[in-house]
Amino acid sequence: MDKNQVVNLMEQIAVLLALKEGSNTFEIRAYENAARALGSLDGDLATLVREGKLKGTPGLGSTIIKRIEEAFTTDHIQFYDELVAETPQVKLDMSRIPGVGPKRINTIYQQLHVNSLAELEQACKDDRVAHLPGFGKKTQDKILQGLSFLSQHADRYLYDVAEAEAERIRQALVTQPGVVRLQVAGSLRRRRETVKDIDMVLSVDDNAGSDVRRAIMEFFTSQPSVKAITGQGETKSSVILSSGIAMDLRLVGDSQFPYTLHHFTGSREHHIPLRRRALGMNMTINDYGLFKVEDGKETLVPCKTEADIYQALQLDYIEPELREDTGEIEAAARHALPELVKESDLKGVLHAHSTWSDGKNSIREMAEACIAHGYSYLGLTDHSRAAAYAGGLNPEALKRQGEEIDKLNQEFGDRFHILKGTECDILRDGELDFSDDVLASLDFVVASIHSNFNLSQEEQTQRMLRAIANPYVDIIGHSTGRILLGRPGYPLDMDQVIEAAAQHGTCIEINAHPSRLDLDWRYIRKARDKGIKIPVDPDAHALAGIDDMRYGIGIARKGWLRPQDVLNTLDFEALMAFFHVKRSKK
DNA sequence: GCCGTTTTCGGCCCGACTGTTTTCAGTCG
Numbered sequence A: 001m002d003k004n005q006v007v008n009l010m011e012q013i014a015v016l017l018a019l020k021e022g023s024n025t026f027e028i029r030a031y032e033n034a035a036r037a038l039g040s041l042d043g044d045l046a047t048l049v050r051e052g053k054l055k056g057t058p059g060l061g062s063t064i065i066k067r068i069e070e071a072f073t074t075d076h077i078q079f080y081d082e083l084v085a086e087t088p089q090v091k092l093d094m095s096r097i098p099g100v101g102p103k104r105i106n107t108i109y110q111q112l113h114v115n116s117l118a119e120l121e122q123a124c125k126d127d128r129v130a131h132l133p134g135f136g137k138k139t140q141d142k143i144l145q146g147l148s149f150l151s152q153h154a155d156r157y158l159y160d161v162a163e164a165e166a167e168r169i170r171q172a173l174v175t176q177p178g179v180v181r182l183q184v185a186g187s188l189r190r191r192r193e194t195v196k197d198i199d200m201v202l203s204v205d206d207n208a209g210s211d212v213r214r215a216i217m218e219f220f221t222s223q224p225s226v227k228a229i230t231g232q233g234e235t236k237s238s239v240i241l242s243s244g245i246a247m248d249l250r251l252v253g254d255s256q257f258p259y260t261l262h263h264f265t266g267s268r269e270h271h272i273p274l275r276r277r278a279l280g281m282n283m284t285i286n287d288y289g290l291f292k293v294e295d296g297k298e299t300l301v302p303c304k305t306e307a308d309i310y311q312a313l314q315l316d317y318i319e320p321e322l323r324e325d326t327g328e329i330e331a332a333a334r335h336a337l338p339e340l341v342k343e344s345d346l347k348g349v350l351h352a353h354s355t356w357s358d359g360k361n362s363i364r365e366m367a368e369a370c371i372a373h374g375y376s377y378l379g380l381t382d383h384s385r386a387a388a389y390a391g392g393l394n395p396e397a398l399k400r401q402g403e404e405i406d407k408l409n410q411e412f413g414d415r416f417h418i419l420k421g422t423e424c425d426i427l428r429d430g431e432l433d434f435s436d437d438v439l440a441s442l443d444f445v446v447a448s449i450h451s452n453f454n455l456s457q458e459e460q461t462q463r464m465l466r467a468i469a470n471p472y473v474d475i476i477g478h479s480t481g482r483i484l485l486g487r488p489g490y491p492l493d494m495d496q497v498i499e500a501a502a503q504h505g506t507c508i509e510i511n512a513h514p515s516r517l518d519l520d521w522r523y524i525r526k527a528r529d530k531g532i533k534i535p536v537d538p539d540a541h542a543l544a545g546i547d548d549m550r551y552g553i554g555i556a557r558k559g560w561l562r563p564q565d566v567l568n569t570l571d572f573e574a575l576m577a578f579f580h581v582k583r584s585k586k
Numbered sequence B: 001g002c003c004g005t006t007t008t009c010g011g012c013c014c015g016a017c018t019g020t021t022t023t024c025a026g027t028c029g
Helices: A003-019 A025-039 A045-050 A062-074 A078-086 A089-094 A102-112 A117-125 A137-152 A159-173 A210-221 A254-265 A268-280 A306-312 A328-333 A363-372 A395-415 A436-440 A457-469 A494-504 A521-529 A543-558 A572-584
Strands: A179-185 A197-204 A226-232 A236-241 A246-253 A283-286 A289-294 A297-300 A348-352 A377-383 A417-425 A444-448
Touching: A003 A025, A003 A045, A003 A062, A003 A078, A003 A089, A003 A102, A025 A062, A045 A062, A089 A102, A089 A117, A102 A117, A117 A137, A159 A179, A159 A197, A159 A210, A159 A246, A159 A543, A179 A254, A197 A210, A197 A254, A210 A226, A210 A236, A210 A246, A246 A254, A254 A283, A254 A289, A254 A306, A268 A283, A268 A328, A348 A363, A348 A417, A348 A444, A348 A543, A363 A377, A363 A395, A363 A543, A377 A395, A377 A444, A395 A417, A457 A494, A494 A521, A521 A543
Parallel strands: A197 A246, A348 A377, A377 A417, A417 A444
Antiparallel strands: A179 A197, A226 A236, A236 A246, A283 A289, A289 A297
16 A cells, blocks of 8 residues: 555545544544645655654654554555444535534434435425424525535536636626725635635725625625525625635725635645644734734734734745645745746746647647747647547658748747647557657657556556656656546556656656646645756647646646746756757767 | 643634524534
């Protein structure tokens, strides 16, 4: 069993414990903490166990270390198996209903003996749920609503979908009289690849009256994209938007804005150690303020911005993307946070398609769109012949494409450069779809897996390692092949992949398509720390695809990347030199 | 279940909202 599988088991144990009657909430938290602590340790599980690295890691005590070692040696955790055996599936299903937590799940299960969500729905319709202790008509209706919502939507949304919805609402709200500050918060602000809901924080003048606040909330809940109102008050309103995403708007006086924004930006995992730090400095944080505690009395520490809050805690400002409790607080205390890459640092585009394969636009159109975006080069990478479904090119077609590129380059002169490239299929055995001499005729090569997703992890990893070791492969495309909310990636030992890429000087891209965002940000920092250059690539199949670069930048920032870590922040000459150096090592 | 430069026991981040009650439990972020 590898580390990720154990991390997964720890998370599962936390969920199962929460559904067990009479379990200790702090025990649940202990397993959640352990999952994150283990996940952020470097190295594979065998090494960690062998070298005794687990002991002394904060969050891993003697019991949990025993369980991790048990998983390593016997390939299962008996405690987990027992929990699974005693937890009815319907309890797990119910935990996905909004507003229904462990306590209510247990009440429903004990008293109504339902065995499926369908039976729960029937119980609601029979008016049996409303008569349970602590329940009522409204709770029952809410459960019914939740069940219907669950059946219609997966419970998460892609970043770009949520961002577009949020932006529409933001632009409307910002025009309203009385609005002082307005900002997206939550996981959307932290640029998570998928989000569950949208949080927004709005401030009005501290002296603004009830009428102003009510008018803003009224305006919000009457927006055309609001499909249903699930709550409306002067400080908080909740709605369901037309796409199905839930959205909360919080309204505060402007002096409270930074504290509230910070609170609702999260993450919960970031806040826990931050609050512990505050307590250690005789301060306490909540969504209304940062308070100095002296002789049992609380005095507000005045902050105009989030940066002031961090400063009061003797920390450098922590960008929202980094607030995931992966070491950002310690780094902020040491003044060691990275200066994060920005979209404006990007000099060019490195993975794009044209009508030569499955793109919608010609090379010229793609190039001109890049120029319009302010980029100075385009690395064109149409598919190779094995990708027949995508109109992949054979060596002959690739040569003719090169001639067209030569002509365009002559026309553009120094103003813009098109690189000859390919997105070459990695075949089943790890061999590339083009021979070395064909690859050598190109400026650079992206290699990707597009077939045989169902190999074993061992086979898939070996296949990838072989491609990484090919001296003509400059960049691995969408390395895990995942489609967010669509399909998981093929099984791959990413630690080995990163190790090999570092050894061979092969880049691993961040595929910026909002359905991919692959490499995952959780691995990016590891890759960076091994010295791997990471291009942010749009994998554009049409002009509009070039805009996706900004999603990739969001993920790059989440992965702690600085401008110098991102390959396509290099200018054209430096980029060509980089590719040249790699090949000359052959 | 984890943790400790006051502690090896008794804490563990904190407050709002909702719906249920009539002072509070459950859920959420």
